[in-house]
Amino acid sequence: MQWFDALVQGILLGGMYAQYALGMALMFGVMRIVNISHGDLVILLSLIGISMATAWGLAPVSVLIILVPLAVLMGWVLQKLVLNRVVGSDPLPSLIATFGLSIALQNLMLQIWSANSRSLPGHGIESQSIEIGGIYIGLLPLIVLAVATGLTWGVDLMLKHTRFGRALRAASSDVEAAAMTGINPRAVYALATAVAVGILGFAAVFQSLRSTVAPADGPAQLIYAFEAVIIGGMGAVWGAFLGSMVLGISQAIGFRIDPGFGVLAGHIVFLIVLATRPQGLFGKAST
């Protein structure tokens, strides 16, 4: 029963990771870029949300309604000012640029919000739970998982059925050919990053409701997102979702074995997957 409980908690934790991993999978799939400041953006949005909630007494839903458009705008600006200049076959410029941005953001947040951990007041929602067959399931983690599923489903539908999704898939498989058929890659990229960072707006609200956030937490979130994407297999957005579940379950079981072992268990599963199935658990082997 204890292990079944760990499994359930792991899946719920995976719901949180899926929200980070989705944006990363989208950006890498389209632009072959990894944004090292990915985790720092979540933390920045969380801290903005917490400050708004405390200053104006907003409920989490109102924070979400303000934060998501703000995140979309941030993503668009990031693409226009930084990423559009470094997108290309050489991974070095984009890595260095976003690495510098990550250092700057972390220390700027430290300056503004100090190193303290904070969380978003949830007005009771964070402590409610439902009992199913002897296992207590937190209401909030359940909502997180539901939202993660909804977001993944939405992005998948968008990629398959909308004009923008088709442009995105075209640009990701061959950017020059896509440009010849009248797609403006820079506009597609800007929208893709806006969507990816917009999803982080959801992640920010749920992260700060579920636990605490501090300015130095970003890199850990980046690493979890990355591990989820690699475990699941690059390419499909559902891969990132399932990878998040595997990572969440590994960590939850690790925490049951020993509290000092939880995060390490996730890393070890990641390394095992890399050693035995480099294309990811759910990815197709490339030739």
Next chain:
Amino acid sequence: MSAISFATTEAPEVLVQRQTSSGRIAMTLAVLGVVAVATMPWWASTGTIRSILVLCCYIAVAQMWNLLAGYAGLVSVGQQAFMGAAGYALFVLAQTYGVNPFAAVFLSLLVPAVLAVPLYLLLHRLDGPYFSIGTWVVAEVFRLVASNLPIVNFGAGMSLRVMKDYSAFERNVAMSLLCAAMLLLTVGGSYWLLRSRYGLALIAMRDNPVAAASQGVNVAKLRFLIYVASAVGCGLAGAIYFMAQLRITPGSAFDPMWANVAIFIVMVGGIGSIEGVLIGALIFFIADRWFGEYGATYFVVLGLMTLLVALYARTGIWGLISKRWDAPWFPIRRKLVDPNRQ
């Protein structure tokens, strides 16, 4: 069938010029610099020796990162894994097993060398930018393992108490000699490598890996060798740095700050050149002394500078200088000179 006869042309007699006058001046200065570092106990205070030691570690780590990112195209943000591993190996050998600490510095280099082989085999499966984050995960794994490992005293860290058996002067002599050796191995070694046959291959690889492979350069093997060599170089810097610190904890041993330092130095100084590393290290060292007290604000500026260099000046300061004046400090080109035309 008639054989096509080639006109017998003799290859013109040319001289291969490999050194320039700017290179000779710089080489003299570099030798003097290494001698000055080696003889520090006789002219510098203990405080100065400490500062120079840190500068030497910056140069070594940055040059190792430069070999990886600048020539082999492997952008690592996890070289601190090897610094910490060698640092811990030194502490365990010297403190727990009673090996002479100065011999242990060199013995401890086996650990990063042995670890780098399987790690590279794992990590090279990751594509471009994902490789970088993979190296970071490895450094995190090392940190967490060290926090759970009894032999390195878990998260509480270790102290190098055996150093008290040596007088302050003896320690200073050892530190200075180690620093000089580290500079010779990392910077001197890279310069030697770049002037050798492998240097040609490395530079070809830096400019275009696909074209280099088509010319017979074994890109995969060379990348592997550079990764292992860089791990050992970073390990040496880590062992010397933590020997001077006398204390090591998982947090300090595997501090991502080192990735930060290496990237800043190489990008601002100029990637793919030894001159750039020296310029960048000096700038960072001075900035750290002058502005370090501003804490977070200082790092915001550092981060933004790295961002701006990546956006607008990818070749860094040395790139701007060498565009204007053709006076390399460490020339690696082969220039053909016809003696009859001079």
